[in-house]
Amino acid sequence: MTGSDPVKRYSAASLFTEGFRGHTGWERAWRHPDPKPAYDVVIVGAGGHGLATAYYLDKEHGITNVAVVEKGWLGGGNTGRNTTVVRSNYLYPESAALYEKALQLYEGLSKDLNYNIMLSQRGMLEVAHSRHELEACAYWANAMRLNGIDSEVLTRDEVIALVPGINAGPGARYPVCGGYIQRRGGIARHDAVAWGYARAADARGVDIIQNCEVTGFRRDGAGTLVGVETTRGFIGAKKVALAVAGHSSVMAERAGFRLPVKSYALQAMVTEPVKPMLDTVVMSLATGVYMSQSDKGELVIGGGLDLYGSYAQRGNFPTIEKVVASAIELIPAIGRLKLMRTWAGIVDVTHDSSPIIDRAPVQGVYVNCGWGTGGFKAIPVGGYTLAHLLARDEPHPLAVPFSLRRFESGRLIDEAAASGIPH
Ligand SMILES: Cc1cc2nc3c(=O)[nH]c(=O)nc-3n(C[C@H](O)[C@H](O)[C@H](O)COP(=O)(O)OP(=O)(O)OC[C@H]3O[C@@H](n4cnc5c(N)ncnc54)[C@H](O)[C@@H]3O)c2cc1C
Known part of the structure; x- marks a missing residue:
């Protein structure tokens, strides 16, 4: 199913028909499935980055045995709380390439998702x-x-x-x-970005499991990751991706490592x-x-x-x-x-107001975080590059500079001015 679009399309006639029967016949935009015993990939956090990752895992890499696990409701974190500004006016070439790819993906996103994200390039x-x-x-x-x-x-x-x-x-x-x-x-409608990715990922077979907090990680005797503990029981997983924004360091601690994130x-x-x-x-x-x-x-x-x-x-x-x-x-x-x-x-x-898209220093865990005050504009590229990393076990070229290693090597990409974060 890689590359195809399984989202159901409605005709103008169905809109007319529904008008006459009190809009009772529309299908839900996404299912509310119970968790399966195991998945190839479990993504923690149904914000824009987590949902986009699930979408691109299938669209770009043909991986559908995926769950997105969300402690609240999808889009209820920063994705539904931000001021919706999209732009790519960053200073350094590494960030410019990353955020410009995001803006280009946004420019085609309504068509790609068949969902109007109300992108308004007003400057x-x-x-x-x-x-x-x-x-x-x-x-x-x-x-x-x-x-x-x-x-x-x-x-x-x-x-x-x-x-x-x-x-x-x-x-x-x-x-x-x-x-x-x-x-x-300009701006784009934040809820629509979350809902559009959720509907498209769901249509591709991704399970979006809401009201389900990830509370821990389970490993076998050899230390290999076997899944996550959640408030709805154990869910098996070969790989776990963290896309939990402000709770990244909390989740990292549960997984047994530390992140340079405040x-x-x-x-x-x-x-x-x-x-x-x-x-x-x-x-x-x-x-x-x-x-x-x-x-x-x-x-x-x-x-x-x-x-x-x-x-x-x-x-x-x-x-x-x-x-x-x-x-x-x-x-x-x-x-x-x-x-x-x-x-x-x-x-x-x-420290440098730039994101982290990398493998965690513990086996089986992958991280997308550090977007700070500016990750709404990056949702498409955050999902696109994390999906690449999960599918191929090597970073997408755009994500190479945004590794955890930069905090050891000192190759920081200081975008405090462009991100609007005063340190
Ligand atoms: C007031 C405000 C204004 C902003 N304005 C802009 C802007 O104009 N432009 C811009 O580009 N960016 C802006 N941002 C930043 C942007 O909103 C975020 O960077 C972006 O939404 C992060 O998306 P995300 O998917 O990583 O995180 P979120 O949307 O926060 O999603 C993370 C999800 O993880 C879930 N979660 C956490 N812990 C667990 C757990 N243990 N188990 C399961 N689920 C868990 C949370 O419930 C949440 O739904 C703003 C942010 C705020 C707060």
Whole structure:
């Protein structure tokens, strides 16, 4: 079945028919199977990365005897909590290649999954508030071009035209000096990415097992991995892949190794919906605040990490206050909007703000983690490269630089600036 598309397609006539019978005849988008006794591969975590891995395991490598095991509900982790920004404006060639492959996969994903992920390439604009930041923008945009990725340096007037209402007056605390834009950047619907991969993986025979926490790993007398202990009993597995984001170090400890990952809360928030006022994603370099407008009209606002490590998935009030103050500084008119909701996810941050896609230092376990504040944009490539590693037992060329060995050799890929993680 490698390469074919087993997802059921509905005709326009079936939509018409269902309209008349109260929409009672649609099939479920994915099954709710009980775990089988054993699988070739068990993937822990039904976020975007875990689900995409399962999908590409069959699509690219013909491996279908796969389970994705999720302690909550699929897409209920960071994949359903993020601010949905996609872009490939990273600095170093290794990261540029990885994130650009992700963006290219996103560009074809609605068709590939036969599921509208609502990709909107409305541009990702970074605003420079000083001459020094503008120089950094030029350096950054030129590095992107050298890596074959689209970018344009913008003048102050071009930024003002793109963001009506931006605080560019003489009294602005952070003056607008220009910026740069990646026009192919933008947003995609986060739930749809999880649901699209889940439906497509399910149609290919992958078992997605929700409400099932992996609590431990079982090995035979020779130390060979034989499966995982879960809250729904033992599940046999030849290989286990961890795609659990903010809980990567917890799972690594259960598997008997350590990861150079720290977990932090990252918060986001939305305002009440308003008429269209912002048709790009805008980020202020000086403050780290960024925002876009959802299709519903809400302004979706994000900022930096909470200041200390935590697994408490709610976040701190001072961070909300700081992000809101920065957002109002950027576009003062939004100060009159109501803030509707705030929420947090637990993200996994490495020393160099770059991901890890590698075999674990214990037999049979494979890791996809360290995406920190920026792994939504990487979901397709995270799944694609982890599937390659699981299927062939060797890293995909794009993933070679993102091994665990870099923390021993010192070949770090420091993307703190591009990832928006202030260390
Ligand atoms: C507020 C916020 C804003 C963000 N904004 C952006 C953005 O604009 N752009 C961007 O690119 N990235 C963004 N990110 C980062 C992005 O959301 C994550 O990097 C990405 O979603 C990680 O996907 P994942 O599949 O690895 O993890 P998750 O979606 O978190 O999935 C991991 C899953 O593992 C499950 N799990 C954990 N432990 C176990 C266990 N023991 N057994 C079974 N299951 C387990 C969890 O329940 C969870 O569902 C943001 C993150 C947050 C929190």
